[in-house]
Amino acid sequence: MYYIGFDIGSSSIKVALVEIATGKSIGVVQEPETEMSMLAIKNGWAEQKPEDWWKHSCNAIAKLKKNYGIASEQIKGIGISYQMHGLVLVDKNGQSLRPSIIWCDSRAVAIGQQAFETLGEEKCNEHLLNSPSNFTASKLKWVKENEPEIYSQVHKFMLPGDYLAFRFSNTINTTISGLSEGIFWDFKKDDIADILLTHYGIDFNLIPDIVPTFGLQSQVDAKGAQESGLAEGTPIFYRAGDQPNNALSLNVFNPGEVAATGGTSGVVYAVTDSLSVKESARVNNFAHVNYTKGADPRIGKLLCINGAGIQYRWLLNNLAVSSYDEMNTLAEGVEVGSDGVAIIPFGNGAERMLNNQDLGTRLVNVNLNNHTKAHLCRAALEGIAFSFIYGMEIMKADGIEIKVMRAGNDNLFRSPIFANTIAIVMNCEIQIYNTTGAIGAARAAGLHEGDFEKFGKNITENDYVMSYKPLPNQKSYQEAYQNWKKELELILNRD
The missing domain is CATH 3.30.420.40 (ATPase, nucleotide binding domain)
Incomplete structure (x- = not known):
């Protein structure tokens, strides 16, 4: 059946x-x-x-x-x-x-x-x-x-x-x-x-x-x-x-659990039990699927990042490379922080989390004698990851606690550089699952019986792929993020 x-x-x-x-x-x-x-x-x-x-x-x-x-x-x-x-x-x-x-x-x-x-x-x-x-x-x-x-x-x-x-x-x-x-x-x-x-x-x-x-x-x-x-x-x-x-498909129902997607644009969806709103101009708030009238609230805070995978795809189309796999291999040959090269990846229209500013993509600190396309590949993956982190800092200021992040096994989260950067800087585990929204919707039909434990077990047993966990060498990642954030804030303050 x-x-x-x-x-x-x-x-x-x-x-x-x-x-x-x-x-x-x-x-x-x-x-x-x-x-x-x-x-x-x-x-x-x-x-x-x-x-x-x-x-x-x-x-x-x-x-x-x-x-x-x-x-x-x-x-x-x-x-x-x-x-x-x-x-x-x-x-x-x-x-x-x-x-x-x-x-x-x-x-x-x-x-x-x-x-x-x-x-x-x-x-x-x-x-x-x-x-x-x-x-x-x-x-x-x-x-x-x-x-x-x-x-x-x-x-x-x-x-x-x-x-x-x-x-x-x-x-x-x-x-x-x-x-x-x-x-x-x-x-x-x-x-x-x-x-x-x-x-x-x-x-x-x-x-x-x-x-x-x-x-x-x-x-x-x-x-x-x-x-x-x-x-x-x-x-x-x-x-x-x-x-x-999508959050349901990844077994995200409770405060501290976060769902993420990293396609052309990026989405971070975090569950909270608080009705407090500080960032309504930059973060949307909706009743989550398990919101029940008269009970403790379950609110889904939604942050959208327009400039995500589209940045990496642009590089694929404009660098002398043949595939994302080649780009990822090139990026792995560069140290954390891309030797100072930074890409601000907001080139897909106005960004709500930046108060609807349209910054475009910015490439900074390139040395024409030393830096190569490998540095650009690493800087792009790090820059997109840093944009997720910047958004999650906004959400944390709005009361969100991030204990675990769950994401589908597609697009950006298939890159260890991208996923590890977020896991290390945010100090949270990222769990990867091989599922889709249609599969989640089909499984959710069974929740009319109220068995959320069985639902979660089905996801773990059928879809779990791997986890990225915070590593001990966090300093270089934190420094790289702070350098990127400084470049972003220089642009924001100037513009």
Whole structure:
């Protein structure tokens, strides 16, 4: 018997099967095999048709069943992960009224900033734990202001994962974690954020019913079964945004546990039980998947670093090297600190953790007689690692304790230089796991039974790869970080 997990990204839909008894991943497929299309009618806009998510999900189900010889009746539960902060609007018949305004669309920035200034930083921090910023509530306000004929037809708004669940079940609902990512949740009142909805003039009736993150949320109906190929009555047991789900996939639930990703951009997601907010302008705060109303809070603090793996990829494309493996080998031949060469890797747009400054990439202290491409490779890996450390220092100032960091076995964390640098400077263990968001979502379908110990055991037994632990020779790493930080702060103070 199996659980099936969906991960709705902006480039593709990934779907995974896991065996219920062992938690073992049976297979993962991606649809489409090439990248999904994205509409960009104006600069800064980004939209996708929610119907495409459904079409590709159905195609992926068919592929999984065929590839692994699985019958619909063998799939006993559904888990869903999805791209955060998207907005889907449907009418009374469940038809989408416009393309989804997805996470990377920036049209509502000014609306969120105006709300932040009007409501005040103190009230936003106390109640919302965030600035309204460019999140889902602000996007809904944009539709109200700019597309009133569409807004007048809205029956419910949904997040992308809510929409997929709706297409399976013809039932519209959402979760507290989902509402919090859209800035629809008031953490002080532990209820719907009426201060923001009233400010925006948004009808409270547009909010879907709230269901637990883990539990019976809905079931596949006859139409959903016919279109998807899953059996009628198959329960939907779990739903969460991609970053909380990534943390779940790495068994990150408790204060002191941190999840990280090191792809084109970097993410650090730390769990805390504190509602205190000091860095809401630079760090986002959401209800984690195990947040429960009326209980001790579980908050996920999210730090995003735009300039991460894209820096290393740029070097790959512009140095006389053939692969990342070659670059890593070159870097290993250079001592810690890259002989003074430093790369400030912020070349992928404005950095929220730097108060939205766009510094670009900076290469400093290069001696044309002594330094080679090997120094650049090492300096890039160290510079990206140092940017993670700089961000984690911000999070620690905001009350985060870092006992252990867990990351997927991909991209930057496959580099010992990168991972060891963070482990040593931050004095924390980094555990590497070979898992994905779709696998995590499938496993999470089993958490409706409440057995978190079994869930964690499945991750350890099936996915654990290795650990990086703090080494005794920390001084050279600490000195290298302080030198890099000094260069960064010179730029920040000058600019």
